[in-house]
Amino acid sequence: MADLSKDLYGTVTDDDGQATQREARNGGKHMVSLSLTKVADGLIDPKLVLSWLMNALGAPAVLIGLLVPVREAGALLPQMLMAGWVQSLEHRKWAWVLGCLGQGVAAFVIALAALMLQGWIAGGVIVAALAVLAVSRALCSVSYKDILGKTIPKTRRGAVKGVAGSVSSAAVIVFALLLMSGLLQDVTPLALAVGFAACLWLLAALLFSRLEEEASERGARDTLDFTPIREDAQFRRFVAVRGLLTVTALAPPYLVLLAGDSALQGLGAMVLASSLAAFLSSYVWGRLSDQSSRRVLALSGFGGAVAMALAVAVSLAGWAGPIWVLPVILFVLMIAYQGVRSGRGIYLVDMAPEDGRASYAALANTLIGGLLLVTGLIGGGLSFIGPVAALAGFALLSLAGGALALGLKEVEQG
Structure with a gap:
């Protein structure tokens, strides 16, 4: 099984037999974890899924208009403040795990709001939960590049990320086909899809926690x-x-x-x-x-x-x-x-x-x-x-x- 995993990793990354067994194990964890989170992203897309949900719940247009700005700015702007804390960790994978857990919990809150609330209250709760999800995503983003650089060699990083993108996209294609079929016109199926996304984030956190990452020197907290x-x-x-x-x-x-x-x-x-x-x-x-x-x-x-x-x-x-x-x-x-x-x-x-x-x-x-x-x-x-x-x-x-x-x-x- 170990040789099979190494051979599969070598085929995907074209490693010319240079990858170690440890790198192959880490590469597999990277690809599966990233795939899970990317599928979750597709199921909770603010531009489509959350906008449709909030409109169906009677949330005002002003709150619907906040979805994409909150998601994008919230995922980027806090990163400078987080960098110092991430650099102070010996194992940066725990920052990524914590970010995944935050996204999963926030997605569960969104799903519950869609099932139980209406109007302004539903919209406000969803936007607030999305803000938490975005900040959690920022923590994943600021830590991931360092983790990738430590665990995967330079010439194979793009392949690892590319596989995750393609694999996850296949799952989102199925979701898109269901959307085209008209089966997802009710609030409940979409709320369940958001809940499923939450489960995927939690599973990704569990898997990534097993990444074999060498300890780093603790950096200064210069934020x-x-x-x-x-x-x-x-x-x-x-x-x-x-x-x-x-x-x-x-x-x-x-x-x-x-x-x-x-x-x-x-x-x-x-x-x-x-x-x-x-x-x-x-x-x-x-x-x-x-x-x-x-x-x-x-x-x-x-x-x-x-x-x-x-x-x-x-x-x-x-x-x-x-x-x-x-x-x-x-x-x-x-x-x-x-x-x-x-x-x-x-x-x-x-x-x-x-x-x-x-x-x-x-x-x-x-x-x-x-x-x-x-x-x-x-x-x-x-x-x-x-x-x-x-x-x-x-x-x-x-x-x-x-x-x-x-x-x-x-x-x-x-």
Whole structure:
């Protein structure tokens, strides 16, 4: 069984027989744990599942509008404050485990609110629980890159993350098909799906607690270390690139607006398109990131710009009516988004000094949290003109991000 596990890991990562049995065990735990959390993310997606739930429960539009900003900013902005505590731990895996437990408990609260509450109270409880979930996710994010760097060698990290993305996407595709079938139009099945997501987070926490991580030296609790942004020019450029490419995450709701008052089946087609994009591209982007994460960021930026420009073109031409048009564009956009996710994570892990990964990750994510709010405000301002204007602006920003990525230094591989 041990040899089988090592052989499977070697096949997935193309390790040329260099991986140890311990690395193979850790790689398996990484892939399964990440897959579980990514499936949970798909089941509790604020852009679709929670929005639909809150609307069905009679929550006011102002609370529904808070879902995505709370989720995204809450997952990024606290990271700088958490980095010092994470660096003070000898085994950083416990920070990730704690973050998973927090997400699981918050998801259970959301499921119970959906089953038992209505109106303002339901909406308020769900938004508050989502804030807890987002902060817990921040703890996972600020700790994970350091854990990955300690337990998986540089040239195999992208493959480990890519497998998790593709495997989890297959499960979310099943969920999307159920949504398209019309079976999930009632509150109860969706609330149960959120409860199932909670169970997946708890299971991931249990599995990851068994990761074989070597003890680290306890770092100082310097929670506001801005040295990298002052002294590392490549880090500044990387933050600028990642900030510009946040538009690939912000653009999908504007495609939904272009679709207008389409049936739930149309929305399900978009969920399916997004899931298929992740399933088909995550592993490929991961392997390409192992070769050159800089090129992945550039290609993703250009690809996202093309997809958003195409959405603008078909809308102005009046060709957005058929139910398949916007899901196809979303499919291309989500392929670009998956590339951004893979490239940015691997580039940061590879460029950061070994003893400063947590600080680099926390500072980058904190800055991106602020830039995300700024970019969201730009999109919100353009949306007063219409979703086409927002998408046109986002296309220009994505194009600029891809061009800026070409100027990043190629990090050393191996």
